[in-house]
Amino acid sequence: MTANLVLDINLATDEQIGANGISLRDLEELAPRVKQLHAELQEKRRTKVLPFFDLPTDTAASEAAKAIAADLSKSYDNLLVLGIGGSSLGAKALFSGLCHPLHNLLPKEKRGGMRLFFPDNADPVTFSGILDAVDLEKTAVAAITKSGGTAETWSQMLVLRERYARLGEGAFDQRVVAVTDPEKGALRRVATKAGWRTLPVPPAVGGRFSVLTAVGLLPAAAAGIDVDGLLAGAADMVRRCESDDLFQNPAYLAAAVLYLMDTKKGRRIDVFMPYADALRETSDWFVQLWAESLGKTKDVGPTPIRAVGATDQHSLVQLLMEGPNDKFTTFVRVDAPNVDLPLSKGWEDQGDVAYLGGHSMHELLNVEHQATAAALAQAGRPSMTIRLPRLDAHGMGQLLMLWEIATAFAGPLYGVNPFDQPGVEAGKKFIGGLLGRAGYERYKSELEQRSPKPDWVV
Ligand code: PA5
Numbered sequence: 312m313t314a315n316l317v318l319d320i321n322l323a324t325d326e327q328i329g330a331n332g333i334s335l336r337d338l339e340e341l342a343p344r345v346k347q348l349h350a351e352l353q354e355k356r357r358t359k360v361l362p363f364f365d366l367p368t369d370t371a372a373s374e375a376a377k378a379i380a381a382d383l384s385k386s387y388d389n390l391l392v393l394g395i396g397g398s399s400l401g402a403k404a405l406f407s408g409l410c411h412p413l414h415n416l417l418p419k420e421k422r423g424g425m426r427l428f429f430p431d432n433a434d435p436v437t438f439s440g441i442l443d444a445v446d447l448e449k450t451a452v453a454a455i456t457k458s459g460g461t462a463e464t465w466s467q468m469l470v471l472r473e474r475y476a477r478l479g480e481g482a483f484d485q486r487v488v489a490v491t492d493p494e495k496g497a498l499r500r501v502a503t504k505a506g507w508r509t510l511p512v513p514p515a516v517g518g519r520f521s522v523l524t525a526v527g528l529l530p531a532a533a534a535g536i537d538v539d540g541l542l543a544g545a546a547d548m549v550r551r552c553e554s555d556d557l558f559q560n561p562a563y564l565a566a567a568v569l570y571l572m573d574t575k576k577g578r579r580i581d582v583f584m585p586y587a588d589a590l591r592e593t594s595d596w597f598v599q600l601w602a603e604s605l606g607k608t609k610d611v612g613p614t615p616i617r618a619v620g621a622t623d624q625h626s627l628v629q630l631l632m633e634g635p636n637d638k639f640t641t642f643v644r645v646d647a648p649n650v651d652l653p654l655s656k657g658w659e660d661q662g663d664v665a666y667l668g669g670h671s672m673h674e675l676l677n678v679e680h681q682a683t684a685a686a687l688a689q690a691g692r693p694s695m696t697i698r699l700p701r702l703d704a705h706g707m708g709q710l711l712m713l714w715e716i717a718t719a720f721a722g723p724l725y726g727v728n729p730f731d732q733p734g735v736e737a738g739k740k741f742i743g744g745l746l747g748r749a750g751y752e753r754y755k756s757e758l759e760q761r762s763p764k765p766d767w768v769v
Contacts, residue, residue, distance in 0.1 A: 314700035315547070316709040318561040320657045322684055323568050323639070323693045330638070331642050331691045333571045337583060338557055341567055349555035350721050356755050360495035361730075362515050363715055366523040367546035367637040373538055374613070376510055379488055379534035380425075387451040388419065388428045388488065391441070392530045394455030396603075396735075397518025398490075399431045400596040401711070402455075402530040405522070405590040409536045412614070424535025425451075433463035438470065447474060451486045456513045459496020462742055473595075490525045501710070515732045519600045520715050521710075537704040544708025552716045561717035568695055569639060569717075570724050573613050578639040578693070581613050582631065584682040585643035589702055594619065597714055602717045604729035611725045621679040626631075634692055639686065640694040643710070644680045645702045648673035 325332035355361040355476065357739055366372070384389065389397040392402055406427050411417055414428040423745060428445065430438045434538050456464045474484035483574045485615070489502035493511035504508050510525035523545055532538050572578040583597045594617035606612030620642065631638055654675070656668030667675065684694050722729025744754030 312545070313544070315551070316700070316706060318565055318695065318713075319697040319698065320564065320568050320695045321393065322688045323572065323695045328693055329686045330561075330690070331576060332693055333568065333612070337571050338564075338567060339576060342557060344724070345557050345563055345567070348720060349560075351723065352719060353553075355733060360515065361551060361719065362513050363520040363523070363719075364549055365515075365541040366516070367549060367712070372511075372513075372524065373528055373542055376528035377532045377538055378405065379510060380529055380697065383451045383488070383533055384425050387425065389428065389445045389448050389450040390533045391450060391452045391467075392455065392529060393427050393452060393467045393489075393640045394429075394526070395431055395433075395461060396599060397428055398455040398457060398461070398526055400519070400592070400599050401522025401527040402427075403431075404590075404596040404711070405527055405531045405536055405541070406534055406615065406706065408589045408702065409419070409531070409541075409704055410534050413535065423537065423555070425533045425672075427530055427534050430467055433466045438467060439455065440724075441468075442474065448478060452483075452486070453488050453490060455497060455529075456496070456498055457462045457492060457518050457526070459498035459500075462739070462746075475653050488529065490529060504699075509699045519603055520719075520730075522711055524594070540704030541708040544705035544710075545712040546708075547627055547705075548712035549757050550715070555590055557721045562713045563720050565641070565695070565697075566717040566721040566724060568592040569613065570642075572639040572693065576639075576693075578637055579613050580616060580638040582616045582618050582638055582640040583626070583643075584618040584623060585661055585683075586676050586767040587643070587645050587702060588619065591619050593619075593707075593710065595710075597701055600714055600718050603732050603735065605721060605725060605727060605728035607725075608732070611727050620683065624679060624683060630691060632687060636692065638692070639700055640684075640692075642680055642684060642694055642696040643699065644677055644696060645673075645699045645706075646677075647701050647709055647714055649702060690703050731740065 316340065321327050325334045327651055338548070352361065356364045392399065394402070406414070410424070413423070414422055428441045430441055431579055448567065454468055467760065472483055475486065475532040484505050484507060487507045489507050489509045491498040491502070491512060492501070492514055499509070510529060512521055512524050518525055528538055528693050531541065540655065548562070552560050552562045555563050570580055581601060583594045585594060600614040601613065601615040620658050631640060651671045651673040653671050654667050654669065659668065680696070684696060687694055697710065699710060712749050740751060740754045743751035743760060
């Protein structure tokens with residue numbers, strides 16, 4: 312029996328926190344738009360314009376990813392997961408959310424999967440550090456780029472190609488799996504020519520909505536994550552979100568609260584604060600999803616901030632509590648821990664310590680969440696809380712799908728297209744120009760014309 316994720320918006324309402332909260336009326340006034348946007352989204356789902364809704368039930372795709380992962384696991388211990396942005400953040404969220412915190416350090420029989428490494432950035436310090444630590448003979452490579460042409464990912468491929476060549480002919484070709492567009496792009500062309508194994512990224516699934524394609528599923532399965540449980544959790548969330556009633560649909564309700572907080576209450580900054588270290592990377596994933604999908608015009612673009620409880624109680628929370636009253640916090644807490652540690656009774660003559668004995672570490676973490684949310688509410692600072700019954704594959708599937716649907720819904724609510732990223736593409740043109748890419752010469756000239764003044768460089 313699997314339990315449902317719960318969204319609690321009490322501390323976002325005027326009933327609980329006064330004038331800074333939203334009212335039942337605010338939500339009810341949105342109802343006609345919700346119904347209309349729901350009909351539009353469902354039509355796009357039906358006509359396959361938005362296939363991300365149906366990824367959880369695409370068994371052929373998940374079986375293909377699982378089969379390749381199983382095959383790699385037989386021959387190799389490590390998987391280098393090359394990719395950036397939407398081609399990395401989802402898999403990282405799954406890895407840190409669902410694997411042992413020190414997965415890569417555990418012996419094989421305890422890990423239950425391959426070691427995963429995410430170089431992500433084109434930073435030679437990180438990448439060479441990883442290459443220092445892994446034995447390439449025992450290492451496979453997942454090259455993940457939906458467009459097939461991302462510079463950071465290709466930079467890593469170019470380094471690896473040369474390193475694997477030292478292991479002998481064909482060493483690289485045997486070890487690479489390309490995850491990319493089924494037809495287009497440089498990676499597809501190279502993979503086809505070299506005869507690499509490949510997995511497709513459905514063209515109509517945007518990078519940041521692709522965690523439940525092979526982009527996330529291949530690394531997840533390789534690490535030993537319960538891919539079927541993950542997809543079942545996501546499918547359950549899709550079903551819950553088939554309702555056009557705001558009060559039955561947790562994704563729409565979450566998006567509506569954030570939208571109203573922004574547009575009616577001047578809260579353009581969205582803090583995402585799970586009380587679980589394992590969800591740190593999920594905060595990163597959320598930040599990309601929310602920022603890249605909604606930051607589209609000079610007037611639209613809530614600013615997401617990542618945090619983690621209780622660590623940020625000793626950092627960001629002072630600002631949330633007493634700084635400018637322009638933020639909204641979404642907490643995530645886990646009800647039943649996978650692991651807990653009882654706190655023994657000790658140092659009972661010390662008031663600062665004595666009250667902790669007899670409780671548990673998980674209890675402390677959750678009480679800290681409750682206390683922080685209550686203190687914020689008392690100061691008239693709104694928040695909402697997502698409660699995961701457990702931090703397991705099913706819960707994670709629900710959480711990720713909740714935010715994908717919330718984002719798909721928030722886009723049209725704000726009047727922007729959440730599925731493109733023209734701002735990211737603009738920067739890529741200048742990269743091509745600066746590094747001498749054929750056909751990109753004019754971008755280099757454009758940059759050169761800017762002629763910065765030496766006086767302003769100190
Ligand atoms: O969400 C997106 O579309 C982007 O963040 C991309 O995922 C990112 O730019 C990487 O692109 P690609 O997968 O084509 O390498």
